[in-house]
Amino acid sequence: MTDPEHGRHLLREMLRIRRFEEKCAQLYQAEKIRGFLHLYIGEEAVAVGVMEALTPEDAVVATYREHGHALARGMDPGRIMAEMYGKVEGCSRGRGGSMHLFDAGIRFYGGNAIVGGGLPLGVGLGLADHLQGRDRVTAVFFGEGAVAEGEFHESMNLAALWRLPVLFCCENNLYAMGTALNRSESQNRLTLKAASYEMPAWEVDGMDVLAVEEAARMAVESVRGGGGPHFLELRTYRFRAHSMFDPELYRGKDEIEQWKLRDPIESWRSILSEQGLLSDDEWNQMEEEVRAEVQSAVDFAEAGTWEPVDQLTRFVYSEA
C-alpha cells in the first residue's frame, strides 16, 4: 500500500512534466521556442522516480532530453521556459536553450547534447566526492544510444575501477533517434554490459514510477554506502517524435499505441484511484494546479527580456 500523500506527489510530478512539455510543443508551433526541442513525454516515471532517491547535496547530469529531469529535480519552471524562449531570465541566460538547462543551486550539471558526453563528467563529480570524503551521489542520465559510444565504456570502467559514487541511469527508450537498439548493438541486454565492468545492474520497468523509485532508492543507498557505482536500465518509451523534425519512419503507429497503453501517468493514476487514494476531485484539482503552474511559467517567459547584444562575449572566460 502506497503512502497516499507520496503517491499523489509522484503523480503530480509526472503530470507537471507532461503538461509543461505539451505546452512546449504548442509554443514550438507558435514559434516562441526554436532550435531543437526533444520531448520526454512517455518517460516521465524515470526522472521522477530517480529524483525521489536523491538528496539536495547529490548531483545530476542529464541529456538533451532533460526538461523532465530539470523539473523533477526542482528547477523553477519559469526559468526553464524563459530559457527556451531565449530570454536572459532563463536558467542559462538564454545561452543554452532546451538542450542546455543548468542550475548550480540544485547541482544540475546540464543538459549535454553530445550522446555519451555527460558520462565522464559524472564520473569526475563522483571522483571529487570520493577525494573529499563526501557521501554524495551523482546520478548520470543517458539514453541506450550512448551505450554504443566509447565514452560510455570508458566511463563505466573508470567508475567501477575506482569505486566511485555514481548512479548510471540508462533510459532505454529503444531508439537512438531512429535507430532501434537491435539494429545497433550486437548485445542488447544492457545490464550485461554493466556487469562486464563488475557493476551491479538492474533492469527496471521505467513506465512504473514506484518501481523506478524503489530501484533507485536501493541503488542510491548502496552507492552512498560505499558499494561503488550502480547501473539501472530503465525501460521506457518516447511517445512523441525524437525532435520536432522527425517524421517517425522507423517505427509503427501500433507500436506507439501499444506503449501508450502503459502510459506511466495513466497507469499510476489508475492505481491510486483503485486504492482509493485519489478522488476525481483531487485529480481535477491537481490538473488545475499544474495548468496554473505551467501558465505562470509561460507568463514569466513572455515577460522576460532579451540580453543586450553588447553582452554577447560574456561567459567565454570567468569574470574577475
Add this chain to the structure above:
Amino acid sequence: MTILQTERKTITYRDAVREAIRAAMEADDRVFLMGEDVGRYGGCYAVSKGLLEEFGPERVRDTPLSEAAFVGAGIGAALGGMRPIVEVMTVNFSLLALDQIVNTAALFLHMSGGQFNVPLVIRMATGAGRQVAAQHSHSLEGWYAHIPGIKVLTPATIEDARWMLGAALADPDPVIIFEHAALYNTQGELPPQGDSPFDIATARVRRPGSDLSLITYGGGLPKALAAAEELSLDGIAAEVLDLRVLRPLDTKAMLATVRSTHRAVVIDEGWKTAGISAEISARIAEEALWELDAPLVRVCTEEVPIPYSRHLEEAALPQVPKIVAAAHRVMGR
C-alpha cells in the same frame, strides 16, 4: 605557499615541470595529478617520477587508456571543487578526448550562462623531432587555440616550465599546457619567482634586435634563438618574440615588435595551412600591414605527415638554416 628561491640554480625543463606539480600539490589539497602512467611508471617523459611515492595513489592517479573518460573526469572533478592536473601523454592522444575538451570544458561556462566554470589544467607533450613518426609527432596547439573558452600555454623556457602551471591552476577556466617533448632535457637557470602572480597572459622578447622579428613559441624558440645568433654573425640583429600563450594571443606584443623592426618571420612547428602562423600573420596584416618593409615569411612544417626517416623528418620541420634563409629573404640580403 610556494617556497621562494633565493639563489639561481640550473635544472632541466623536466625537473621544472615536476617541481611545479610538487609545489602545487603541497600547497593545495585539492590539486591532484591524473593520467596514463603518471604513477608507477613515473610518467612517459619521467616528469612525475617520484610523485607517487611522495603523494600516494589517491593524488597521483594512474588511469586506464581512456582519454575521453579521464579528461572528462577531470572536468567533473574540477566542477566538484577539485583542482585536477590531467596529463594526456601526448597531443596525439588528446584527439581521443577532443569531445570532452571542446564540447564540455570549453563550452560549460558559456552554455550555463556563467554558472559553471571549469578550473581544469591539462598538460600534454607535443611536437616532432625524435623519429617517432607521423602518429606521435603532431603539433596541434593551433587547433586548440581556435576554441573560445580554453587558454593555451606553451612554455618554452625553464622559467615558464616551472611557474606557468601554478598560474594555470589559479585560473578559474580550463588551461591546456603544451610541453614540447624536445625541451624536456634542456637545461637552464631557474630565476627566482617574483612577488606578483606569474604572468600567463603576455608574450616576451627573448632576444632584442632591431632588424627583424622572429615570432615563435614552444619548440620553435630554441631554433629561433640559434638562428638569431647565426644572423648576428652576418650583422643582422634579430629580435625573438616568444608568444608563450596561443590563446588569448598577445597581439599587442606582436604588433610592437613588428612596428619596431618592420620585418617578420613566423616560425611554427604546425602546418602552415590554417595554422596558428596564419592567425599571427593575419593579425599583423590587419593591424600593421603598412609597418612592414617586406612581405612576412612563415617557416612551418612541410605539408606532409611527419616521416620516420631522420633525413626526411629533418627536412619536414622548421630548422635553423630555414629560419636563417627566411630572415635573409625578408632582409633582402
